Amino acid sequence: MSELEQPRENVQAHLKEVQDLLRRQSLVESLVHRQEMPRHDLVEDLVHRQHVAELSHKLDELHPADIAYILEALPVDERLFVWDLVKAERDGDILLEVSDAVRESLIETMAHDELKAAAEQLDADELADLAPDLPDAVMEDVYLSLDVEERAQLRAAMSYPEGTVGALMDFDMVTVREDVRLEVVLRYLRRFAELPDHTDKLYVTDRNDAVRGVLSLGRMLVCDPEALVSDIMDDDPLMLRPDDKAEDAATAFERYDLVSAPVVSSDDRLIGRVTVAAVVDHIREESEAELLNQVGLREEEDIFAPVLDSVRNRWAWLAVNLVTAFIASRVIGVFEGAIEKLVALAALMPIVAGIGGNSGNQTITMIVRAMAVGQIGHESGKRLLKKEVGVALINGLVWGGLLGVMAWWLYDNAELGVVMTLATTLNLLLAASMGVIIPTAMQRLGRDPALGASVMITACTDSGGFFIFLGLASLFLL
Amino acid sequence: MSELEQPRENVQAHLKEVQDLLRRQSLVESLVHRQEMPRHDLVEDLVHRQHVAELSHKLDELHPADIAYILEALPVDERLFVWDLVKAERDGDILLEVSDAVRESLIETMAHDELKAAAEQLDADELADLAPDLPDAVMEDVYLSLDVEERAQLRAAMSYPEGTVGALMDFDMVTVREDVRLEVVLRYLRRFAELPDHTDKLYVTDRNDAVRGVLSLGRMLVCDPEALVSDIMDDDPLMLRPDDKAEDAATAFERYDLVSAPVVSSDDRLIGRVTVAAVVDHIREESEAELLNQVGLREEEDIFAPVLDSVRNRWAWLAVNLVTAFIASRVIGVFEGAIEKLVALAALMPIVAGIGGNSGNQTITMIVRAMAVGQIGHESGKRLLKKEVGVALINGLVWGGLLGVMAWWLYDNAELGVVMTLATTLNLLLAASMGVIIPTAMQRLGRDPALGASVMITACTDSGGFFIFLGLASLFLL
Structure with a gap:
């Protein structure tokens, strides 16, 4: 279907319409189910068939991308019902358009021959995109059905890893x-x-x-x-x-x-x-x-995926965070004696850690962004560090000062206020330095500076913040 | 310059070359400065002029987008030096390409007539993009220089707010x-x-x-x-x-x-x-x-911006976070008696709050994403909540159980372990519910569900986590 045959309707409207048809559909089905009156069968069967025909007609009119969108927005049972109604010759194009998670759920329900037929409708570059999700047996059959030129194109398209130009290219040149x-x-x-x-x-x-x-x-x-x-x-x-x-x-x-x-x-x-x-x-x-x-989600989730799939998708990040939180907790553990003597420390310490984490995340986000577009060279590193330290110093004195006054007022303890101000400033300086140093180091090691940046900086500012605040308190207050 | 006149060179290489020329340039300048030997003036002046000519020639060859890139990557003094060397008739195109922050720094240095000349090279739709950054007097002069059709186009282009199709459109139709x-x-x-x-x-x-x-x-x-x-x-x-x-x-x-x-x-x-x-x-x-x-950065920062500009860009978010951190701190304050009696609570409470925050951020990110593409309707809300609660329950029992065992082992206190497990599970359930409820409520109120989502969920899981953990501990352990 050409791009230009699309009317100016909104895909949301299509979704709504399909949902309405599905609801009428399931209403009929549940009626049939509840009454179980054989003599009504014929009438209800007619109504049922009429609704299915209407839905199927509606789907025929839609662009593959719009059908993909609707499939993604429907819960699994309705999704599979709609998928069955889609004309077989459009399966390939639609599978290309849906998200990875939803594609898996659709492919699971398809027989070998259906998959083969769907795959054979595609160009070599499209087939290469779909290949990782298809069973090997299907891919072998499809490969055998290609001519020599197409086989060469498919091999070429599949030989380039994701993230390269080779994986983006097609072969439709004149x-x-x-x-x-x-x-x-x-x-x-x-x-x-x-x-x-x-x-x-x-x-x-x-x-x-x-x-x-x-x-x-x-x-x-x-x-x-x-x-x-x-x-x-x-x-x-x-x-x-x-x-x-x-x-x-x-x-x-x-x-x-x-x-x-x-x-x-x-x-x-x-x-x-x-x-x-x-x-x-x-x-x-x-x-x-x-x-x-x-936020440590490995991939886009099918929002209607089974609970266990979602648990798996979010697992790794929670584990990492648990480890860093445990380390921060042990840092506090070291100072339990100090907290016992001055319990206000327990209430104030999360503020010091929190503001450091926020500020550090700002710095690291900005620097990772600038690195992504290649604007940070070896020389700019020092200059940036100096600037970020300047920003941290100002923020530390202003916000730290404010926090110090609040601590003083709350606990009627001027020294506690001074320690609060000092600790906040120092943790902001730590956040600024690590916000520059972590991505710079990652880049020099040839790693992606964005990967895990937020986890690392927060780990530093949490453990660091607790250590600085409780350490200073132990030194000066007890 | 047509898109196709671009050779296959990398913009990074251009940047490097310009930086090298600038460095040679400043070497000469500092030599002249240091020696201050009048009789050498002539030779050094020649070398200087040669370098400037080379640089200026290099710039003439570059696409406006590449020059924009180089300007963004250079510190302010070098940036302005390069900007002065760019041919005046290209100023308009380059101003369009640079980031907002850098554009401001360039426009500040330009005289009325220079700006007017630069603006007059642009099409009506481009001029509309630049207009907010130009002084009113310049815009008035430019407007007067347009013909009737262009004035109408400029008015049309400027009448649509950012984020609308009107702000994206141009007028180059055949x-x-x-x-x-x-x-x-x-x-x-x-x-x-x-x-x-x-x-x-x-x-x-x-x-x-x-x-x-x-x-x-x-x-x-x-x-x-x-x-x-x-x-x-x-x-x-x-x-x-x-x-x-x-x-x-x-x-x-x-x-x-x-x-x-x-x-x-x-x-x-x-x-x-x-x-x-x-x-x-x-x-x-x-x-x-x-x-x-x-992370609460209002706009892309010019990485070489003055410190105070950066402070301003990051101000609001830090203030909001300080307030939420303060509230969390007061929640802890309520339970100071409990902490005094059992100081282990102080060391363990950030873990409960932390894992809730992480898990809540995962939920809210996923849901805001799905909302952005319009895949969440009124009915799916309940279904999603049920699913997220299921995920939270599993995570709570697994991770919470692990944390409980660790707490038991560390402090040799089985009841503390049970409270830890219970609190972790409850805080994950809170995180899941708020992760669904906050963006859903924002959407129903007609707000952007992404705005401040992370701050709000973290505020809930911090204060909530402390309250649940310390509350349970007060009930069952003391």
Whole structure:
């Protein structure tokens, strides 16, 4: 279905409509079930069939992406009911669109032949995306059904790991030679039934498939048909390599406003192209993953997944946090004597730890962001540390001062106020330093600085905050 | 500069090169400064001038987006030096590309006439983006220099608030009539010097500017030139309204893989278009804002901003957190008697609060995500709550049990272990319920459920955790 056949309706409205049909449906079903009156069977069967037909008709009208959306928003039983009603020849496209978790739930219910039929509708690059979720036996059968060129494309597409340009690329390029006139190209194009989606340019290659340039459709339309391709093509286009990082390609698309770009091998032969549609999907997925990883969710959850699947998805992060919380607890344990003598310490210590954690998370988020876009070099490190320490010092004196006054007023103990101010300031300084040092160190070690940044900084400011506050109190108050 | 004139070089390499030139530059400057030997002036002046020329030449070669990137990555003094070297006629494009914070720092240094000249190079939609950062006097002058159509476009572009389709749209549409043959359209297009960027389709309008359909370039190229536009156009394209949410437009582009889409008024007249380039920028900015807002940063910081600017950017969140931490502290204060009697409580209570906070943040992140894509309706709320409570119960029994055993072992107190397990489980249940209830309530109140979600859930699980644990301990242990 072409993008443009979509009416301006909202997918929310589609969802609502499907839900209404499902509800009427289940109403009938439960009626039949409750009454169990055989002589009503015929009438109810008719009503039932009418509703199913209506729903199935509704689904036929929808774009695969919209059906995917609806499947994700429905609880498992309703989801599978709807999935059964979808025409088999659309299964492949829809499986591509749904989230990983929901895809699994759908594939589980499909027979070998259904899966094979669905997979065979797809292009090689799409098949490669779906492959990890398909049973091996299905993939083998599908592979055998491909022709030589498609097999080569599938192998190529599957050989690049996720996060590379190779994993984003497709093979829908239209190529022309450079020594022909535009008029010939225009005649050649008229033999196509339609051009591949996102064809904003033709790729000009020589007989060895080496890219000589690109020719944009826009340029073709404004130039004299007598012109030679070589005269009007752009002979120095941006080209991607299949092992480039997907993120770098996304940045290039964003920076230079591209619609498609050629992917070439190390000897400059054209092997595929990346379209802005693949880039947009990549950007969305990445930003989603970033948000989820921040709270230790391994992947997007099917919100209607069984409880145990969800437990598994959230397990690792809770375990890590338990360990860091346990360490912080042992730090407090060391100072139990001090707390026994001055119980106010117990009430005040979480404030010191908390404000350090918040401030540290601000610093580390900002620095990880700047690193992600490559704006922090070796020299800027020191400068940044100095700046963050400055910010921490001001915040420490202001907020710490305020907290000190509050502690003084609450417990009528001026020294306690001074210790509070001092501890808050020191913990903010610790937070600022670790907020710069942790991601910088991770980057030098070749690790992703975003990974676990929030856990690490909070571990530092919790244990550190308790240690600083209770330590200072032991020194000066007892 | 066209997107395709970009060579396959990495922007990082450009940055490095500029930094090297700057360093050589400052070396010379400091030499001159240190020696202060007048007779060397001539030679050093030559070297200096050569370096500046080299740098300026390098900058001329770069895409505006790359220069913007370099400006953002340089400390303020070097940034302004480079900015002065950029050709004045490129100022406008570069100001559009840099981040808000850096844009401010650049505009501050520019004179009225420079700003006016820079602004006058821009299209109406670009000018509207820049307008909030320009001094009023400059905008007035620029407005007066526009022709009637441009003024109308500028007013239109500025009348839509950020976050709407109107704020994303531009006015670079090519329109044709439906009753002409393709051949005529092709001849018409050849009179253009070039088509606007991202022209993947022409807009078919009638004499009242009402949209009759769209005609994709790809379709034009494969169809018979004798065909009528009305026969081959798509007469039911996706159309946007200027007051649609930008986020909805982004979802439509992503879902239906669009390159451009028409924006129409309530009476279906064509007023602009949205391109995928604007959508990609929007998606990036949104996901960035989401990450920054999570830790209470109001906006992306210029990493080399003065300390006080940074303090201001982070102020509000720290204040809010201080209040919630203070409340939690007062909850502990209520139980000071209990802590005095059993000091182990002080060491264990942050664990109960901490694991609740982590688990609650996982729940709320997942639910806010699902809400953002509209997958949570009124009915799913109850179902989700049930599921999250189930997850919390399992986690509570497993992790809480483990913590209970540890508490028992550490303090040789079995009852303390039981209280620990019970408190952990209850706080996880609280976290799960609030993780569902807070965003649901926010949504029903018409608020953005993401805003402050993390602060609120942490406030609940901190104060709640302390209260549950210390309360149970007071009841059963003392």
